[in-house]
Structures are given as structure tokens and as C-alpha cells.
Amino acid sequence: MSVNLTLLLVMGVLYAIGIYLLLERSLTRVLLGLMLLTNATNLLLLATGGYAGLAPIFSKDIPATEYNDPLPQAFILTSIVISFAVTAFILSLIYRSWLLSRADHIQDDREDRRVAAQDAFDAEEDSEIAVEVSDFHENNQPAASREMIRKVTLKTTARKNAATGMEGPREGPDAGAGA
Amino acid sequence: MSIASLAPLAVALPMLGAALAFVLIRHPRAQRRVSLGILAVTLGLEVLVLAVVWTSGPVAVHLGGWAPPFGIVMVADQFSSLLLVVSSAVSLAVLAYASGQGAADGEESGPVSVFHPTYLILVAGVSNAFLAGDLFNLYVGFEILLTASYVLMTLGGTGSRIRAGITYVVVSVVSSLLFLIAIAMVYGATGTVTLADLAVKLGQLDPGTQHLLHVLLLVAFGIKAAVFPLSFWLPDSYPTAPAPVTAVFAGLLTKVGVYAIIRTETLLFPTDHFNAVLLWVALLTMIVGILGALAQTDIKRLLSFTLVSHIGYMIFGVGLSSVLGLAATIFYVIHHITIQTSLFMVTGLVERRGGTSAIARLGGLAKLSPVLAVLYFIPAMNLAGIPPFSGFLGKLGLLQAGVADGSPLAYTLVVGGVVASLLTLLVMARVWNRVFWRSTADAEEPDPVLLATAPDAAGGRSMRALRTSLHVDAVEGRFSGDNEIPILPKMMVHSTLGLVALGVALSVFAGPLFALSQHAAEGMVARTPYIQAVLGTGTVQP
Numbered sequence: 001m002s003v004n005l006t007l008l009l010v011m012g013v014l015y016a017i018g019i020y021l022l023l024e025r026s027l028t029r030v031l032l033g034l035m036l037l038t039n040a041t042n043l044l045l046l047a048t049g050g051y052a053g054l055a056p057i058f059s060k061d062i063p064a065t066e067y068n069d070p071l072p073q074a075f076i077l078t079s080i081v082i083s084f085a086v087t088a089f090i091l092s093l094i095y096r097s098w099l100l101s102r103a104d105h106i107q108d109d110r111e112d113r114r115v116a117a118q119d120a121f122d123a124e125e126d127s128e129i130a131v132e133v134s135d136f137h138e139n140n141q142p143a144a145s146r147e148m149i150r151k152v153t154l155k156t157t158a159r160k161n162a163a164t165g166m167e168g169p170r171e172g173p174d175a176g177a178g179a
Numbered sequence: 180m181s182i183a184s185l186a187p188l189a190v191a192l193p194m195l196g197a198a199l200a201f202v203l204i205r206h207p208r209a210q211r212r213v214s215l216g217i218l219a220v221t222l223g224l225e226v227l228v229l230a231v232v233w234t235s236g237p238v239a240v241h242l243g244g245w246a247p248p249f250g251i252v253m254v255a256d257q258f259s260s261l262l263l264v265v266s267s268a269v270s271l272a273v274l275a276y277a278s279g280q281g282a283a284d285g286e287e288s289g290p291v292s293v294f295h296p297t298y299l300i301l302v303a304g305v306s307n308a309f310l311a312g313d314l315f316n317l318y319v320g321f322e323i324l325l326t327a328s329y330v331l332m333t334l335g336g337t338g339s340r341i342r343a344g345i346t347y348v349v350v351s352v353v354s355s356l357l358f359l360i361a362i363a364m365v366y367g368a369t370g371t372v373t374l375a376d377l378a379v380k381l382g383q384l385d386p387g388t389q390h391l392l393h394v395l396l397l398v399a400f401g402i403k404a405a406v407f408p409l410s411f412w413l414p415d416s417y418p419t420a421p422a423p424v425t426a427v428f429a430g431l432l433t434k435v436g437v438y439a440i441i442r443t444e445t446l447l448f449p450t451d452h453f454n455a456v457l458l459w460v461a462l463l464t465m466i467v468g469i470l471g472a473l474a475q476t477d478i479k480r481l482l483s484f485t486l487v488s489h490i491g492y493m494i495f496g497v498g499l500s501s502v503l504g505l506a507a508t509i510f511y512v513i514h515h516i517t518i519q520t521s522l523f524m525v526t527g528l529v530e531r532r533g534g535t536s537a538i539a540r541l542g543g544l545a546k547l548s549p550v551l552a553v554l555y556f557i558p559a560m561n562l563a564g565i566p567p568f569s570g571f572l573g574k575l576g577l578l579q580a581g582v583a584d585g586s587p588l589a590y591t592l593v594v595g596g597v598v599a600s601l602l603t604l605l606v607m608a609r610v611w612n613r614v615f616w617r618s619t620a621d622a623e624e625p626d627p628v629l630l631a632t633a634p635d636a637a638g639g640r641s642m643r644a645l646r647t648s649l650h651v652d653a654v655e656g657r658f659s660g661d662n663e664i665p666i667l668p669k670m671m672v673h674s675t676l677g678l679v680a681l682g683v684a685l686s687v688f689a690g691p692l693f694a695l696s697q698h699a700a701e702g703m704v705a706r707t708p709y710i711q712a713v714l715g716t717g718t719v720q721p
Contacts, residue, residue, distance in 0.1 A: 022353070027345065034352055041359050048367035072366065075315060079359060082322045086352055089329055093345050100338045107342040109415055115474055 003047045011047070014040035025105045027094045031087065038083040042076045049073065183231040183238035185224060186255040189263055189306040192221045197299035204292045211278040214295045218274055218302065222267040229260040233695065236702065237712035239312060239375075247713050248373035252312035256709055257699035258509060259309045262438060265513050266309070269430050269520050270302050272678040276524055277423035279670025294334065301327035301427070308435045312713060314362050314372040317439065321358065321403070325351050328432060331424045332416065339419045347416035354402035361395035368392065375713035378446050378706060393448045397457075400443065404436025406494055407464035410487045414471065417486075418479035418536075422527025425479060429486050430520030434512055437493050441508065444497050445703040457498030458588050464491030465599035472606045478526045478536040478614070481606060485562065486519055488599055492577055495592050499580050505700035507576030510693055514561075514569040514685055521558045521678040525551065528675060529614065531666055534628025538610060541629060543619030550672060552615045557679050559611060561686070563604035569685040574600055576693065 014036045021033030049072035054062060056070040098104060196217030203210040232238055237256035241247060255263075277294065304324025311317040329351070333344035366372055368388055369380045381389060398409070405413040413433070417425050444457075468488025475481035493515070496508030526536055532548050533541045545552040561568035574596060581593040619625060685692060702708050 022349075030349060034349065034356075037353075037356055041356055041363065044360060045363045045366075048363050071372075072363075075359075075362070075366075078315075078319065082326075082355075085326060086329075086348070089326070090345075090348055090352075093333065093341055093348065096333075096336050097341050097345065100336075100341060106345060107338075109342065110339075111418075111477060111480065112415065115476060115480075118474075118476065 004051065007043055007047055011040045011043040014043065027090075027097060027104050027106060030106075031090050031094065034090070035083070035087060038079065042079055045072045045075050045079065181231050181235065181238065183228050183235065183255055183260075184240050186228050186238065186260070186263075186310055187240055187242065187253050189221055189225055189228070189267070189310065190253075190303050192217055192224070193299040193303035193306065197296040197303065200295040200299060204296075207281065207292065210292070210295050211282070214299055215271070215274060215278065217299065218267065218271045221302075221306075222264070222271055225260065225263045225267050228255055229257075229264050232257055232260045233698075236708045239713045247715075248313075248371050248376035251316055252373060252375075252713055253310040253316075254312040254374075254709065254713060255310060256712070257695065257702055258441070259438075261509070261513065261695060261699060262309050262434070263306055265516050266305055266431050266434075267302070268681060269516055269678065270298075270305075270427055272674045272681070273423050273427045273430075273520060273524065274298060275674035275677075276426070276527070276671050279668045279674060280423065280527075282670065283668035293330065297327050297330045298427070300324075301331065301431075305431050305435055309438060312374055314365060314374065314377070318355070318358055318362060321355060321435070324432065324435065325355065328428060332420050332428075334421055334424065343416040343419040346412055350402065350412040354399050357395065357402070358399035361392060361399055364395065365392055373713065374442065374446055375710045378710055379714075381447055382450075389448065389450075390452060393443070393453060396443050396447070397440065397453065400436050400439040401460075402436075403433070404440055404494075405433050405487050405490055406460050407467055407487075407491070408460075410464065410468065410490070413487055414480055414483040417483045418477065422523065422530060425483075426520045426523035426527065429482070429523050430516045433486065433490055434516055437490065437497075437512060440494070441497055441505070441703075444500065445505065446706060446709060449500075449704075449706065451500055454498050454500055455588060457494055458592055461491045461494035461498055462592055462595045464488065464494060465595055466491075469599045469602040469606065473602065476538050478529065478538060478610055479523070481538075481610065482519070482522055482526060485603055485606060488603065489515055489519070489562070491599065492574065492596060495596060496577050496580060498592075499584050499589065500704075501580055501584060502697070502700050502704050503583055504577065504580035505703060506693065506697040507573060507580050509696035509699055510569075510576060510689075511573035513692070513696075514573045514682075517678060517682045517685060518558045518561050518570065521675060521682055522555070522562065524671075524675045524678060525555045525558065528554070528667060528671060531671075532628075533614075534626035537626075538613050539623040540626040541614040542617045542622030542625065543615075543629075545615040547619070547629075548667070551667075554672075554675055554679055555615065556611065558682055559607040561682055563607050564600045565604070567686060569682065569689055572686065572689045572693070 018033045018036035018040055021029045021036065024030060024033070049069040053068035054066050056067045094104065097107075101107060196214055199213045199217070200210050203213060228238075232255050237254055239247070240253045240255075242251045242253065245251070274295075277298070281294070301324050304320050304322075304327060306320075307323060308317055308320030311320050329344065329348050332347055333340050362372060365377065365381075368384055369377060371377060371380060381392070384392075402409045402412075417428055420428065465488050468484050468486075468491060472481050472484035472488065475484060489511075492511055493508050496504040496511065498504075528551055529541070529544065530536045532551060533544060535541065557568075561570045564570040564574045578593050578596060581589045581596070613622075619629060622629070
């Protein structure tokens, strides 16, 4: 298979500029990048057909090798139609984005930011479970252990309050009173 | 000439329905009936095709009478016709769900009237991708479904949907471009794009060229299937779309990518050059996906991450490239389409009932709406792989295939699969505990809808007919300004119920279904039935 070097060079340049523009944050540039990439791919498809030949209209006197390969051109035609529709759609998205936020750049995902910023500590699941302290065996425990239990419950209550924004502890006092 | 020759109607009928629905754009009720009717007819036809193909083996339809490999060919083999039936059943359920929602909220006022035509075009694109017998037709199928999905994703044009839509469109266009580049190179190397012809010719190429084409195709399909390093677009874009749209996307779109990967691995490149890579990718997809789900505070986002994670199981089966692994993958794909869609549908109902899908703002739904609790619990346990359900059977099949393979990497995958499954259980149980089980009073920041409807429910009013007279801000277009709308329309609940029942039926009839998957997998590994159906019996053996 033989190819046209100029077309290949153009294709390479289009790919390079297209990828560069695609990585920008401005939506219009991203769109331009996509258009260049599509056209570069169309050139690639064209190159697979080899050198230009005769129009593929059958005539008995012309050997089969003289004709152009029509299939890549059918591919390109389909690809052009699709990219036309998609370009129009992206343009409308960009316009809508401009109407809504007066900005031509890709917005951050707020929910994603929130998830990333959340505390690894989850009040409901990760709280240290307060040791059961009852009047019956409280006095049997050594002083150090009692002190630890008191600290744990205090810390948990404080964290829970910080996490939920509640003004008063709900089940904290019972556990705290025991210690 | 059998009934299987009518398979292309699975593409043509929804297209026709889309045209009709577009004409009827001013008559929502007629539009709903037409689109539901057309999809039901399509489903019936596909069941007939499956019944024929089940006994006769792959059937190829040469469109326009052109002899292969020159014309466009559509192939219905056991795998593709099985997927057609499941995808149409699921899309019918979601369409009924969306119709119920549209009827309840009054869709004359919104831009929702384009929903039905676009949805039918999406279904046509999915069917076209499943039936495509050549690479370029597969590309066209992808483009049809993607273009329809762009419209559905940004329906209503709210700020968050536009933001997510732009990312989604750009990523999809890039993946399609990669696919087109792969097609150009495949055509340049072999001079054909017919899959059956490629199956014969690709093996004769230089190994370096083969690897290049193989990688290009895998990357292009990997973006669409959302496998690990290429999956970040999915949890970003899916959750913002309207509930029925997310449901159908989650069920079908990624599975089309998985379908394309399976075809590439079995038909085009049956060699095991990239099996180790696929297995690593599967492991990372499973683990990274489910770890992402653990961090989420919104049910829709959480489910999107579990979706990514469970794609890993399918790639696991493909990477093993044994008949058992492939059969388990086919079974798992079918299970996952049904279950993931029903979970997203239930989430849509939770969103209506509780006013939000943020976990911190919900609570006590098991008491407020027991129907919803049951509808969530069954598919959630199914997804996590709790024994009587199909999720367990599919995972068991995959683990068996992994153990049968016996390599250290396969054993790592087996362990990874069990861990991901346990973490899925943790994630689903966490949602259950907070959204359904705890009392409404324990919700961190209860949603106004949840609080306002609680007394109504306590008054013993029927849950499904419950109406509310709240003025809810129409942030996501959920309540469209009406203040007398049924919170849980019957049609939405019934369609969800239907799909959950289908999921349970998959567990009950798992035996025959697994036999069917096994049969399909044997045909795909053997390759000759498919190739001979397309090219004729006199062809060279690959």
C-alpha cells in the first residue's frame, strides 16, 4: 500500500494541534480540538484507500486496480455527518453553559469537591464504642482503665457534636455519668 | 428464510417508533402508547429470534442482498440475541417508569416531550451495536446510541447537567475517535471491516501490527465500558441525569462496551497476548470502583461507583478466556443489566419519596414506605451476591472459572472478587441502615419533603396514592412547579416491581440461563459457527 506523504504530514500536524487544544480548559478550544482531531482521522481513513485512482464506476475496459477504493470515502462521509451533528450539539452546550454561568471553561463538580473534602471519620460508624460501664462492676475496674473509658466517651461525644452540629450530646451523658 | 432473518427489525422498529413519537410530540398520551407499544412488539420479536437462534446457531442477514464480505451484514448469534432480549425488556421497564413519571408530573410543560423519540433512538442504537456484523456498523451503532445519550443526559439543561454533559460528550467523542482510528488502521492492514472476515485475516498479520490493532480497539471499548484507568468519567456524569435516564444508561451503555470487548477478545483476537493485562485491569476496576463507592454520600453516585466496580467482574471472565469464564461473564452481564437498572429506578423512587438522594438527608423510609424498602433490599442483596440470588451464582461461576484456571494471577483475582463483593455488601447495607432502617429523626439534615410527608404516612394513607401539597423548588425539574402531584405514581412503582421480579426470576431460572450462556460461550470460543454463518460453509478454517 502506498500513501501520500503530504497528507500524512498534515494529518500529524492536525493531531498534534487537536490534542493540544483538547487539553485546554476553555470549552471553545476543546471544541476546536475535537474538530481538528475528527478531520485528522478523516485524513487517516482517506490514506487507507491508497493513491487516488479513477472514479469507481464500473467499465469493462478498465482493470480493477485502476479504480479508487470507494469504501474509505463512504466511511469519511459517515464520519463527517456524525461529527457535524456532535459539533452542533457541543456548540449548543457551550452556549447554554455561557448563559448559565457566564464562563467558557469547564466547571468543577461540586459534589466531587464535597466528597473529597469530607472527614475520613464518620461519627455514626467510626466512633469508638464506649465500654459498658454499670454500677455493678465499675468499682472492680482499675483506676487507669476507668480514666481511659472516660476519655473515650468524652472524645466521641465531642466529635459527634462537631460532625452533626448538634448543640447537646444525646446518649453521651449516660455513658459519661457512669465513669 | 427463518424468523431470525427479521432480526434487523430490532433496529428498524424503534427507529420507526421514534419517528412516530416525534410526530405525536404534542400528544403526550398517544406518544407514550406508541413508544411503549413499539418496544413491546420489538421485545416479542427478539424473543422469537432468540428461540430460533438457540437451536439453529448464528444467523446472518445480508442487507440489500450483497454477498459478504462486501455488503453490510447483521448477525444474530446466541450471545447477541440474548442481550437483545434482556436489553429490550429492561428498556421497556424503564420506559414505563419514565412514562409514569411524565404522566404524574405533567410533561406538556417541560422539554420532556423529546424524551420518547430520543429514548427509542437510543434503544435502536443499542440493538444495532449488538447485531452489527462489521466494525463500521458497530461504530455507527455506538454513535447512534451516544448521540441519543447526549440529549438524554442534558435533558432540561440545568447547570449541573450541562457541566456533567460536557465532560461526558467530550470523553465519548474521544473514545469514538479512537475507535474510528482503529477502524482505519484495521482497514489499512486487512482491507476489510466485516468481523467474520477479520477473524480469518487478522491472524495472518505481523504480530506487531496485531498488537497495535488489539490495543487500539481495547482502549476505545475500555472507555465506553468504563474499566479502571478509563472509568473516571462515569461517576462524574451519570448521577446528574434524570432518574430513568441514569437507570437505562447504567444498565445498557457500559454493557455495550463490554459486549464489544468480548467480541474483540473471542472473535477478532482469540490469542491470549493481553489476558494478563485484562486480568490486572479487572482487579483494579473491582477494587478501585468499590473503594470509591465507600466514600460517597449520595446514593446515585454510590451506585455509579458500584457499577464501575462490577464491570471488573465481567472483564475478569473475559480475561480468563475459558468457556466457563466466558459463560459466567455472559450470565453476569445479564444479571447486572437487570439489577443495576432496578437499583437506579428504586433510587429515583426514593428521591421522589424523600425529596433527595443524599444519604445524610434521608431516614426512616422502611417505615414510611415499606414497598420501597422491599424494592431496594432485594436487588441490593442481589448485587452484593447473597446466596439465593443470581449475583451470587454469577460470582460463583466466575470464581470457579478463576480456580479452574489455576494461575497465581487468577487466584489473586478470585480473592479480589470476594473482597469487592464483601465491600459491595458493606456499601449496600450502609445505605439500607441509614436511608431505610434508622428513624427519620436520626437523619442528620432531614429533607423537608421527608419531614412533611411523614405525618401523612403515619395517618395510614395509602403509600402509592399519597399526594402532597408541597411547594418544592424545582431544582432538578422533579416537581415542575405543580403542588398536587402523586409522590409515588403507580406506574413507576409497578415498573420497578416488574424489573425487580425479573431479577428474582433470573435467580429462579438460573439453571437454564446458565446453560444458555454456556452454549453461547462454546459457540464464541469455537468461532467457526459465527464465521460460517456469515461467509458461507465453504470458507477456510481460521
